[in-house]
Amino acid sequence: MFKVIKKRNKNSMYRKLFEYLLMFAGMLLVYILVAMTLIGQFKDVGYNYEKNLDLQSSVMKKEIKGYFGKAAISAMDLSKTASQKMEDLLEKEGIPFQDLKDRQALLAQAQDAIFEDIKNSMYAADVSGAFVLWNTTVNSKLDRKGNFKSGLYLEIDSRSIRESSIITYRGDVDVARKHHSMPHRKWKLEYDVSGQPNFFGLDRGHAPLYESYRMTPVFTLPGTDQKVILITLPIIGRDGSFYGICGFEVEQLFFKEKLAQPSKFERVTNLFFPNSIQGEKVDANMALGSGTEKGYYYMPKTPLTMKTKGSGLTEFSGQGGNYLGLVRELPLLKNGQPSQLLVMVPKEDYDQDFRENLVTIIVTVILFLFFSIGGGLIFTKRYITPITEGLAMIENQENLFIKDSDPKSGTIGFYEIDELIRKLRENVKSENYDRIPDYLSKKFRDFIQATENLTPAEMNVLTLLIQGNSVDELPDILFISKSTAKHHILRIYKKLNVSSRGELLLYLDMIKGCGMIDHIVGPNDDDEVDKPQN
Secondary structure, eight states, rough: OOHHHSSTTTTHHHHHHHHHHHHHHHHHHHHHHHHHHHTSOOOHHHHHHHHHHHHHHHHHHHHHHHHHHHHHHHHHHHHHHHHHHHHHHHHHHTOGGGTTTTTTHHHHHHHHHHHHHHHHHHHHHHHHHHEEESSSSOOOTTOOOOEEOOOEEEOOGGGTTTTTOEEEESSSSHHHHHTOOOEEEEEEEEEEOTSSSTTTTTTTSOOOOGOOOOEOOEEOTTTSSEEEEEEEEEEEOOOOOEEEEEEEEEEHHHHHHSSSBBSSSSBEEEEEEOOOOOOTTEEEGGSSEESSSSSSSSOSSSSSEEEOOGOOOEEEETTEEEEEEEEEEEEOSSOOOOEEEEEEEHHHHHHHHHHHHHHHHHHHHHHHHHHHHHHHHOOOHHHHHHHHHHHHHHHHHHHHHHHOOOTTTOSSSHHHHHHHHHHOOOOOOOOOGSSSSSHHHHHHHHHHGGGSOHHHHHHHHHHHHTTTGGGGGHHHHOOOHHHHHHHHHHHHHHHHTTSSHHHHHHHHHHHHTTOOOHHHHHHTHHHHHTTTOO
C-alpha cells in the first residue's frame, strides 16, 4: 500500500488527501493524548506519586496530631491528678516531699493511690504504656547519682494487645498484685534514667503544662527489645515544687496498629521522627513506623541517604533498597523541636508504574497511527478512485459513449462526476462529424468506409439497427429465420471490424448523432427496407 502511494505524483489527489488525513490524525492524536492525560488515563507518574504521597502525608499528619493531641490532654490530666494525690499524702503524713526518700512504705502508698488513675489514663489516651515517676528513690545509699526514680510504669501486655491486660514494668510488686497486674518479665522496682539525659528536665518546672509537653527520641526500653517513645509532662505542686514526671509510652507495635492508613499504594512506609532528621542520613531506628491497613511495609535496617529527585520527590538510598518519598514538618510541641514525618514507597514500585505508563502511551500511539494510516489509505482509495475512474473515462472518449440496456452503465457514483460525463455525452452527440476527436474520427471514417463492402441484405440489417430496431425484431421485419439474422450480424461485425455489440452500438449512435444516415443507406433506401428479401 505504501509503495503505491510513494509512486504517485506529489501533487496527486491521492497523496494530497492522504497527507491531509495524516495531519488531521496527528492533531487528533495530540488532542486525545492531552484529554486522556487530563482525565488521568495517561499519568505523569512523578507528579501522581508526589500528589498521592503528599495526600498520604497530610492524612498521616492529621492522624498523628490527633493521636498525640489526645495523649497530651490525658497527660495533663494525669499530671494534675498525680500532683493532687502526692500533696494529699504529704498533708496526711505532715512531711515535705524530700522526706519520702528511702521510705518504701510511703512511696508504695503513693503508687497505690495513683495506680487506677494511671491505668485509666492509659486507656483514655489509647497508648501502650503510662507512668508516674517521682523525683526520689528508695535506695539513696546505692544510688548516689540520683539516676533511679521511684514510681509506677504500667504497660498493656503486647501478647494480648486486644484484651487490655496490664503488666507492671516498674513499681512495687505488692501494689501491682493488689490491682491484678502481673510483673513484667524484666521487672525492676525503680526506673533508671541514666541513659536518657534531660528526661527529668527541671527547666519545665515553672512553665505551664501545655508548654511542657515533650517527647523523647525513639529508644529501646531498658531490659527489653521494645522500641518506644515517651510522652512526658512534669508533676508540679501548688507551690511550684517539682515532684517528678508522668506521661505515656507509645511502642512500635502499638504505633503500627493504631496509625495504619488507607492508601493508593500497595506498599508505603510512614516513619514518624519525634525529633528532626539530622544531616543527609535517615536512620529508621530513630522513628516509629506504620504502613497501610491491608498491605505491608518495610522498615529499612540501615541508614538511608537523601537525594532530591525531580517532581518534588526525594530519593532515599541504602543497602536494603531505594525509596521515593516526601519529608514533612510536623509541629506537635509548643516551643519545642518540631517532629518530622517521612512517607515513602519502594522505588521499584515507581519504576514499574513508570514502565507500564510508558508502554501504555507507546501502544496507544502505535495503534492510533496504525488505524489512522490504514483508515487513511482505505478512505483515500474509496473516495479518490471513483473520481480518477471518471476522469479516465472522460480522457478515454471511447468509453464515454458506451450505452447499455442498464441505465446505470457508465456512471461513477459521484453526482458531480456523473453530471460531467452526462453533459460531455450530450455535447459530443450534439457536435457534427468534423468535431469528433482525430483518433475517434479516423476509426469512424474506417467504419463508414467499411459499410461499402456490405451486401444489400447486410445493409438492410444495418439500416434496421440504425433505425433503432433490436436484433430480436429482425426476423419478423425481414421475414427471415433467427439463424439467418445472426449470420448477417456476424458478417457485419467481421466486415466492419467491430468486436462487440457495444462497439457497434457506439458507431450507430455516432451515425445518428452526426446525421449521417443518408450517407450510408441513401435517401430512398428507407422505403425498401421493409420489403422482404428473397
